[in-house]
Amino acid sequence: MSDDSKQRDKFVPYVPSSKSLPELTVTAIVLGIILAVVFGAANAYLGLRIGLTVSASIPAAVISMAILRGLFRRNSILENNIVQTMTTAGEAVGAGAVFTLPALFLWDVDVSQGLIIFVVLTGGFLGVFMMVPLRQLLIVREHEILPYPEGTACAEVLKSGEEGGNSAKLIGIGLLIGGGFKALGDGFKLFKTEVETGITNFKNAVVGIDTLPALLGVGYIIGPRVAGQMLGGGLLAWIVLIPAIGFFGGGSDAAIFPADAPISELDAWGIWEGYIRYIGAGAVAVAGLITLVKSIPTLFGSAFATFKGVRDNKGQLQAAPIRTEQDIPMKYVLIGILALVLIIAFVPVTQIGIIGAIAIAIFGFLFVSVASRIVGVVGSSSSPVSGMTIATLLIVTVVYKATGFSGMEGMVAALLVAAIICTALAVAGDISQDLKTGYIVGGTPWKQQVAMMIGVVASGSLIGFILILMDNAYTMGSADLPAPKAALMKILAEGVLGGDLPWDLIFIGAAIAVTLEFFGMNSLVVAVGIYLPVHVSTPIMIGGFVRFFIEKFSKTKEALAERTDRGTLFASGLIAGEALIGVVIAILLYFEVNIPENALFPSALLPFILFLLLAVLLGYVSFKGSKKRV
Secondary structure (H helix, E strand, O other): OOOOHHHHHHHOOOOOOOOOOOOOOOHHHHHHHHHHHHHHHHHHHHHHOOOOOOOOHHHHHHHHHHHHHHHOOOOHHHHHHHHHHHHHHHHHHHHHHHHHOOOHHOOOEEEEEEEHHHHHHOOOOOOOHHHHHHHHHHHHHHHOOOHHHHHHHHHHHHHHHHHHHHHHHHHHHHHHHOOOOOOOOOOOOEEEEEEEEEOOOEEEEEEEEOOOOOOHHHHHHHHHHHEEEEEHHHHHHHHHHHHHHHHOOOOOOOOOOOOOHHHHHHOOOHHHHHHHHHHHHHHHHHHHHHHHOOHHHHHHHHHHHHHHHHHHHHHHHHHHHHHHHOOOOOOHHHHHHHHHHHHHHOOOOOOHHHHHHHHHHHHHHHHHHHHHHHHHHHHHHHOOOOHHHHHHHHHHHHHHHHHHOOHHHHHHHHHHHHHHHHHHHHHHHHHHHHHHEEEEEEOOHHHHHHHHHHHHHHHHHHHHHHHHHHHHHOOOOOOOOOOOHHHHHHHHHHHHHHOOHHHHHHHHHHHHHHHOOOOOOOOHHHHHHHHOOHHHHHHHHHHHHHHHHHHHHHOOHHHHHHHHHHHHHHHHHHHHHHHHHHHHHHHHHHOOOOOOOOOOOOHHHHHHHHHHHHHHHHOOOOOOOOOOOO
């Protein structure tokens, strides 16, 4: 008896293979498309502001249960599973796009929606197709070895579907409050959403806070340790490095590269724009590579185990006769991968060429196999996607330069290769979690794989519109929309292909990242804090404090689990609500609708108090609830 047969005999899913329930239905597809677009837009907004995205699977599962069970009286757990699978496609496409493609806007390249759609669809489809032959090995054969934390947690939420309606209320309330806060602050301009102050007798030292619900929600979800390290990076930049640069460079009347004005004439924001962003970029780049290097044992072990498993499985990768083991047939998978690589190579939309297409085929399958296994151990949020994308970009730019493909065309082509790989990795990681959920609840794999591709099409078709809209409204690279990961990709491509960069500043950032690793800290999180304004890290830390108090005053594991779940759902609503209103405001600005420029109540105290009240509400919602776990 094969290992797969033994595993099938031992494990019985929630819905056994002998039973069929409604699954890939029209209702599930329509709801999944809507949620994929919503969470895709929300994660695009978050990625552009802070370089992070949040998981959409559990909020999507809860919303799906509330709508399908509550409104339509449908009781199929497999329909809910399809909806959450499609929703995570929006999250993954949003991440892949905003971590790379905004660099095109920073270069002032004429970016069309068609180009963006082409990149995310090819990357998303490659991520799905390349994961299909790995499912038997990673999900089935290693079910008891690879936990896939988000996928397992989502399965538990789906199985406890009777709580879905109450849980969905938390998301809905959070969405209304987050959206309302954003509308009153940045829409009607009743109060300022950015508060900052200098420090007496400490020149150029500035602390501040963006009083935005989404950042509070992100801080709660990532927890106090990660939030604290991110704030540490922000404080290092804004009350250490900026004052130091102002002190040592303030005596010169000449501009010091790369700034255009003497340091004596620059305020804290000017020093941040002229110097700190390059230090932060160097820190993020090296921290991403360090994360990848630390994963090398897992990387090679994953690749070896995966290829060995595929070799040992040979013909067994064909669709099994039982429902819960039916993947998309391998012949269609191989045809799909080959067709996508040829399209990328020869369709003149991207000018990537044969070299870029070959790189996508090689790095795509290698890194997809690694990402699919790594997320099974550490979860999607800890997967070194940034490191693998940086490695791809650096290798491709070196190859392009060696073959004489340089200048702006070479940089754009290299970035598009990295964007396709990044999207493929994000989608592969998310569908791995989804297939784990499906394996536990008894979903049909090929239906989930098809659902993921539908979600990729739905969210990918609109992500270009969202990026262009946000650029027109807020300007990519500005303090309102720093797009940190994409700005890093821009700097790396310029550096390898001959751009004039302040390498000393980048090396300083690199040295900081190495030093942080010796301190035992998460250098990538701290580096992102250095790169972003401290105003972003501060509200995230407040959300982390709320989570800290929840953990501190929860005496039992059951109470902690219930409170954390409630808070996470409410925080997800805050994030989605603010992000959606942010897109609405961008649409109004795009159509030149007059929006007030100055706050009606300019006091800095008012938004700060309102934000603290929102933090208290988040804590209250987390503590107050039923005795049952959500």
